[in-house]
Amino acid sequence: TMSWGYKPNNGPQKWVENFPIADGVRQSPIDIVPGQASYDAGLKPLDLKYDPSTCLDILNNGHSVQVTFADDTDSSRLTDGPISGLYRLKQFHFHWGASDDKGSEHTVAGTKYPAELHLVHWNTKYASFSEAASKPDGLAVVGVFLKIGGENPNLQKLLKAFDTIKSKGKQTSFANFDPSTLLPGCLDYWTYDGSLTTPPLYESVTWIVCKEPITASSAQMAKFRTLLFSADGAAPDCMVNNYRPPQPLKGRTVRASFK
Ligand SMILES: CCN[C@H]1CN(CCOC)S(=O)(=O)c2sc(S(N)(=O)=O)cc21
Numbered sequence: 001t002m003s004w005g006y007k008p009n010n011g012p013q014k015w016v017e018n019f020p021i022a023d024g025v026r027q028s029p030i031d032i033v034p035g036q037a038s039y040d041a042g043l044k045p046l047d048l049k050y051d052p053s054t055c056l057d058i059l060n061n062g063h064s065v066q067v068t069f070a071d072d073t074d075s076s077r078l079t080d081g082p083i084s085g086l087y088r089l090k091q092f093h094f095h096w097g098a099s100d101d102k103g104s105e106h107t108v109a110g111t112k113y114p115a116e117l118h119l120v121h122w123n124t125k126y127a128s129f130s131e132a133a134s135k136p137d138g139l140a141v142v143g144v145f146l147k148i149g150g151e152n153p154n155l156q157k158l159l160k161a162f163d164t165i166k167s168k169g170k171q172t173s174f175a176n177f178d179p180s181t182l183l184p185g186c187l188d189y190w191t192y193d194g195s196l197t198t199p200p201l202y203e204s205v206t207w208i209v210c211k212e213p214i215t216a217s218s219a220q221m222a223k224f225r226t227l228l229f230s231a232d233g234a235a236p237d238c239m240v241n242n243y244r245p246p247q248p249l250k251g252r253t254v255r256a257s258f259k
């Protein structure tokens with residue numbers, strides 16, 4: 001049987017067949033409508049501290065490009081913001097389009113960005129990432145939009161590794177990368193209760209979506225599109241449009257950390 005993907009025969013419209021929670025009450029992503037978000041003065045600023053020495057490797061998992069971190073200590077972690085306790089960084093990855101006019105998962109008043117970065121953190125009240133991944137307060141994902149602008153030198157280090165992980169299952173060591181270099185200068189955010197945007201679609205994510213995008217050049221976006229969904233030796237299948245469209249809000253409130 002074919003595993004899930006982003007094509008008409010195995011994509012977001014079909015996921016509910018194997019993952020019925022796809023039609024759940026707190027699914028992600030969503031369209032964020034700034035005028036309908038509630039400013040919450042009680043929301044704290046995000047406190048993100050990352051230790052580059054926890055960076056382990058970069059992987060093409062057949063769905064995205066992912067950078068994985070050692071999560072056996074608290075040295076790369078998220079605290080404050082909308083969450084309580086301490087969440088450890090596990091990985092970050094991206095979603096992008098076949099062209100610069102689409103690619104993000106969250107949208108802002110219907111606007112699609114060319115890509116979206118997800119920094120995935122797990123709640124250390126649980127013993128491990130895999131235990132946390134399915135709990136309602138198990139994960140906190142920081143989303144950062146990418147918009148087309150000048151070349152982003154911090155992305156360049158990632159992109160240089162892409163030639164060695166072109167196809168599904170390829171991975172290579174990747175050391176001393178500081179994910180905070182991919183954060184925008186202003187950490188104003190929207191937050192809401194949601195889910196993983198890929199199967200298994202667990203409703204376990206506190207979403208923290210930054211208002212300010214970072215930039216990538218059009219050439220840098222083109223580099224993402226040289227990656228493949230397909231494994232070595234299989235017919236090459238470009239890794240593009242690996243995004244789920246916005247899902248129904250179903251009565252949820254989106255809070256803003258800013259006026
Ligand atoms: C391709 C598979 N993606 C998922 C793998 N994991 C979940 C299951 O693990 C036990 S995960 O927690 O690393 C995340 S976070 C994430 S998103 N796009 O919502 O940030 C998707 C996934």
Ligand SMILES: [Zn+2]
Nearest residue numbers: 093095118197
């Ligand atoms: Zn993601």
